[in-house]
Amino acid sequence: MLIVDLEVRRDDFNLRAEFTAKDDEIVAVVGPNGAGKTTLLRAIAGLQSLSAGSIASGAVVWEDADRGINRPPEERSVGYVPQAGLLFAHMSVIENVAFATADDITAARVWLERLGLEDLADIRPAQLSGGQAQLVALARALARDPEVLLLDEPMASVDAANRAGVRRQLRAQLRQTAAVRLMVTHDALEAAAIADRILVVDGGAITQRGTIEELVTHPRSPYVAELVGVNFYTGVATDGLVVVDGGGILHSGDAVSGEVIAAVHPRAVALHLDHPTGTPRNVWRGRVSAIEPSLDRIRVTVEGDLRVVAEVTRAGSEMVAEGDAVWVSIKASEVSAFPR
């Protein structure tokens, strides 16, 4: 178990983070660039000293600024996979892994075999693809048999074609590893695919924590809403009727009152050419301002009383063009409203 309550103050940047991660979970640390994600990992690894607070793995205190305890990285049971992999170019793949096993080549080979990398044992890192290098870096970090495994954007240097395969490998390996596993990413898909729980770091602080489902239904900030791709509004509610800041009204099935956040998944937003029939509580007229293809669906932005993004099928999108007037409808049960 990793117990973190730390503060890092630098000239241009402050980071505050307090959380606990258990041995049986994979935690994703998600946030925009410059939010402090890498600083958090470096602090846990012992590469960045704390200004205040402490880090402990189980009963062992790694660092405590108040008590003057600061174990160097080599005395923390930690494995660190940096963003660029950082394999030692002057050593072969197996020598890289053996660096973490006190040069025990046999033990290193076992780790390579576990990741299916034994064929690469004798080649130099320069000859590896981005995905292979990242897996070797993972094998090297695992070979130390750490209590805490830290991964900094492990997929960043993997080209798109290999991403799915490397992600599957990464996920399988992380699932088998008994350790606290902390993975930095700015990709919601990666976090959703691999992690059990997500910490959102923004502006040097943890702004939200929860599962991906919780983030989708209850985004607490525009950043999280953008990350998981849902419509985000703030407003004042009276028993589920939300008066949105900046104009517009949303009916929610959630009977909340007071200052609220309202979130709507784009797939719950329906677009019509004529006034919709049936029972949707939220209906308004707007104008299509942007049409943006994504993989299997199309994201259509509609300006009106409220600005909303709808996800429609490709077939559906062919019926509208930018500038067209459309009707928007959303069921009240699809509007998630919760106190700010």
Add this chain to the structure above:
Amino acid sequence: MKRFIPNRVGLLATVGIGLLIVPFIGLLIRTPWARFAGDLSESGTAVRLSVVVSVTAALVALALGVPLGWALARGRFRGKGLVRAIVLLPIVLPPVVAGTALLASLGRRGFIGSIIDDMFGVTFPFTTPGAIIAASFVALPFVTLVAEAGFRAVDESYEEIAATLGAGSWRRFRRIALPKAAPALAAGAVLGWARALGEFGATVTFAGNLDGRTQTLPLAIFFELQSDPEAAFSLSLILVAVSVVVLVVARRAWVR
């Protein structure tokens, strides 16, 4: 814009390169090719001594200059600027002054030399170790500065990763920093060796000119010049050839 060199600049630049080249042309013209091989074998002692002194001095300078360069590149300590200035001193110091200072400290009556003399009965002047000390003194700054630059160029994040893999500071230095800086260290060693090979002033002042003990090639050249100038030209040409080879070999490490 078309680039051109103004006439005045071009003229002075030509004179400059001429100043650097003309002496070697003179040397080639005056070299007595007929007796070249004979001169060489007669000076065998000086050649051998030069090899021993310069190689040993280069190794000493490497052994001390690498840690010193590391401390300057990575260390955080007070007085770092002063340490760097001290390292630079032998480069700007007239060698004869260096020799005099060595004599004053490590000579038979120097404040350290006298202690060594009392304890072990060993003195440095007029001995090969004395010549090695003088050569090491002048070679050390070159090795140190090149090593410092080499260590500076090593990306520290590799050592950080090594630390997270359980490597202590010595293992990080030996297994990561040292191999990564190896080309620079080799270049520094070659440069230091070349400087030691050519050392004259400090050696003749501190260690004296004793045939077979302290008379290295440059000393032999200087004293041959007074008795047999032709032999001096032959020996000089050897040192020129060695220098050119060093330049060609080491250039790859410096010029990128």
